[in-house]
Amino acid sequence: xxxxxxxxxxxxxxxxxxxxxxxxxxxxxxxxxxxxxxxxxxxxxxxxxxxxxxxxxxxxxxxxxxxxxxxxxxxxxxxxxxxxxxxxxxxxxxxxxxxxxxxxxxxxxxxxxxxxxxxxxxxxxxxxxxxxxxxxxxxxxxxxxxxxxxxxxxxxxxxxxxxxxxxxxxxxxxxxxxxxxxxxxxxxxxxxxxxxxxxxxxxxxxxxxxxxxx
Numbered sequence: 086x087x088x089x090x091x092x093x094x095x096x097x098x099x100x101x102x103x104x105x106x107x108x109x110x111x112x113x114x115x116x117x118x119x120x121x122x123x124x125x126x127x128x129x130x131x132x133x134x135x136x137x138x139x140x141x142x143x144x145x146x147x148x149x150x151x152x153x154x155x156x157x158x159x160x161x162x163x164x165x166x167x168x169x170x171x172x173x174x175x176x177x178x179x180x181x182x183x184x185x186x187x188x189x190x191x192x193x194x195x196x197x198x199x200x201x202x203x204x205x206x207x208x209x210x211x212x213x214x215x216x217x218x219x220x221x222x223x224x225x226x227x228x229x230x231x232x233x234x235x236x237x238x239x240x241x242x243x244x245x246x247x248x249x250x251x252x253x254x255x256x257x258x259x260x261x262x263x264x265x266x267x268x269x270x271x272x273x274x275x276x277x278x279x280x281x282x283x284x285x286x287x288x289x290x291x292x293x294x295x296x297x298x299x
Contacts, residue, residue, distance in 0.1 A: 111135040114132055116176075119143070122145060123143065123144060123180060125144075133169075138171070138172070142165060143164075144165070147209075150185050152181045155177075157176055186208055189204070189206075189207055189249070190252070194253065194255050209247060212243065219256045229255075270293065272291075273289055273291055273292075
């Protein structure tokens with residue numbers, strides 16, 4: 086408190102009168118609150134003198150972000166700090182929070198698909214399972230997660246997601262092995278085992294020996 090003393094003297098019936106007046110500095114109330122998943126410091130109610138300055142720090146919990154800060158029920162942004170620079174009235178400050186989210190980009194190259202495809206938005210610490218399916222006559226060649234091969238897998242589970250992730254699937258023509266053989270008294274050409282792409286064709290010649298027919 087600051088005190089102002091005013092003294093008055095008067096003579097009346099030979100008595101000296103002294104009058105002293107006291108003045109106190111105005112104080113104001115600031116109430117700080119935070120919603121779930123974060124905090125504001127200092128919290129609660131502060132009583133501050135007129136013209137003073139007071140700063141607040143807003144901190145989200147792990148996996149959350151500051152969503153909004155309201156001063157006297159008016160949105161003032163989502164910064165980590167807020168300062169009342171010249172206190173001249175009662176005030177409130179309130180902070181809210183939201184889940185931190187990340188993008189999972191799923192890319193299927195030609196001749197196959199991946200689900201969920203395109204972009205999935207997931208919250209901090211969540212899990213996402215992706216399925217990779219080749220088109221007919223194709224098979225999975227390789228799957229990459231953030232540029233690192235995880236093999237020719239048909240399913241991949243992302244767990245405890247804490248950053249953006251890219252998953253890519255590549256495909257190639259599937260193949261089958263053709264084994265050709267001929268009984269006695271003739272031959273087949275080609276007669277060796279041959280791997281051919283699925284959906285493709287293969288020409289064989291059947292040649293009987295002299296005196297025989299197919």
